[in-house]
Amino acid sequence: MSELFAPPFARYQLSELAAPGTDSFVDGPFGSSLKSHEYVDAGVRLIQLQNIGEGEWRDENRKFITLRKFKSLERHGAIPGDIAIAKMADPVARACIVPPVAEQFVVVADCIRLRLDQSRFDTGFVVRAINSPYTRREAEKKAIGSTRIRINLSVLKTVGCLAPELSEQKAISRILDTLDTAIHETEAIIAKLKAVKQGLLHDLLTRGIDANGELRPPQAEAPHLYKQSPLGWIPKDWSVQPLSGYTAYEITYGIVQAGPHIPDGVPYIRTGDMAGDALIRESMLCTSRRIANSYARSEVRTGEIVMAIRATVGKVLPVPDDLDGANLTQGTARISPNGKTDGAFLLWAIRHSRAQKAIQLEVKGTTFAEITLGALRQVPVAAPMGIDEQCEIAKRLTAIDWQLALEKDKLAKQHCQKSGLMDDLLTGRVRVTPLLEGGAA
Structure with missing residues (x-):
């Protein structure tokens, strides 16, 4: 067997990852304990299903309860750095790290909060392991329901997770964090190019390009260069x-x-x-x-x-x-x-x-x-x-479209690379220590 391949990591039940104490692995309160009419515009932030993505926090859905209400639900509280897990699909048992967008949170009925034993487990590694096919398959098998499956806390605690020693967990997290950073940077470039493309599309197809190869000034600044048409103001020619x-x-x-x-x-x-x-x-x-x-x-x-x-x-x-x-x-x-x-x-x-x-x-x-x-x-x-101006407009728009296509292709390759690395590194099929030694050499 190659030195890069070794037996899989040790298997732990998710309950074994939790910090000591009875309240380190809890779900949200019963629906009767927290009603939607108790939500307010500011206060203690709720963690809801809509907030939990696969390895990412989704911040769009923002709901709060008062501090006074939270006092009665304190056992279900969460803080930045905890792990939030969804009881319901899609997919079931997806997990993310609670981010520092608030100081105090509380999970609702369909969500679970896991606080790790950080002397043995790394948060970044564990979140990825919970979202991995190995753990996801077991969670889906143990879940109930036909149209929309769900898993309760007691069953989730028995679901398995693979993990090496803490030092190797942290090394794997660093590698995957680096790749995640590259992915986020590419996504940011794509978002910027899309915005530039939309702006350019509007400007070039309403103002056009003058004889000097420059965008014509807007109609408000140079009304003599424009005329009215059934579509609004357009260049005179x-x-x-x-x-x-x-x-x-x-x-x-x-x-x-x-x-x-x-x-x-x-x-x-x-x-x-x-x-x-x-x-x-x-x-x-x-x-x-x-x-x-x-x-x-x-x-x-x-x-x-x-x-x-x-x-x-x-x-x-x-x-x-x-x-x-x-x-x-x-x-x-x-x-x-x-x-x-x-x-x-x-x-x-x-x-x-x-x-x-x-x-x-x-x-x-x-x-x-x-x-x-x-x-x-x-x-x-x-x-x-004139067809020359048409061609120049098309050339500029096509150029940015090509640039956007290249970045999308790059992003697809990064996601593919990440998927392959996660499959190898999170199961122990490829050990991280030889990889790091090879990189250093």
Whole structure:
């Protein structure tokens, strides 16, 4: 056996992790002891199911009780550094560390507070171990209920958790903390890029770019550069046309009856294939060449645009290289830019809030939302009359989109790395000491 692999860690029942004393592992009071009408705007913070994520505290749901009320529930109190555990799914027995967003907390009926014996157990390690597949599987097996499972405190205390000696627990926590920090930093970059993208989308598609390659000043600062239009103020050398005015062919939908899936047939695009930032190739079905040929008018080409005209009405995505020659279903429409229109610009223009609002105004139905092709063709879109400006606007928006995609890909890899490390390190399948020694070498 390799020196990196050793027998799994020792198994402890969760009750064995608790600090000495009768009140170190408790759940919340009975519902009759704490009513919702006793909640106040400030005071002692409640820990509720909504606050407990898998390894993270969720701070959005904020409820309090008075200090006087807390005195009668003091046994159920919690402080920063304790562990909060959810009795109910989803998922059951998820845990997080109570953060220092308040000095004093109290758990409600569906939550549990665990105070560790810190002479033997590290909080960061234990929270991750409770959320690990090893402990989660046992908790789910011992939980009760069919529609929404739950686990009571006495049963949770018997659930198993794997742990090494304290020094190794702390080393594992440091490694995973470092990776968590990297993940949070990437998430912060993504959030910032999303905000920049939205701001840029608004500015570029309402102000445009002047001859010097700069954003035009806002209309309020330079009214002489703008004119009124059905969509509001637009630059003077822009125009507003119906969407059909920017297309080479008539906007049309695709196959009505695609028939059974043909593995080697012609792929066709459904609204369900448009769930993310790009068409999901893996989930697509294929139809026969005969059926596809009978719907040649809806055959899409690279550089064209596909729009959802049912369900997620207004969602637009570009047709990638590997779907050149694919077809559509009745719930999607083909938009083919003409020679005076940059396809990437038109994609962004349709995504802009002005076009989206115009689209939503034409949506019919509540349980089954859709827009007719006739209404879609008349949706007003603002664009520069010169294609060079269109191309420059699209170039800048596409650049930030690519940057955002790279960061999302990085985040996915970090999560994958974290998942693999947690599986190895939290079970003892890979011991941390040889890893650290290898890193030092």
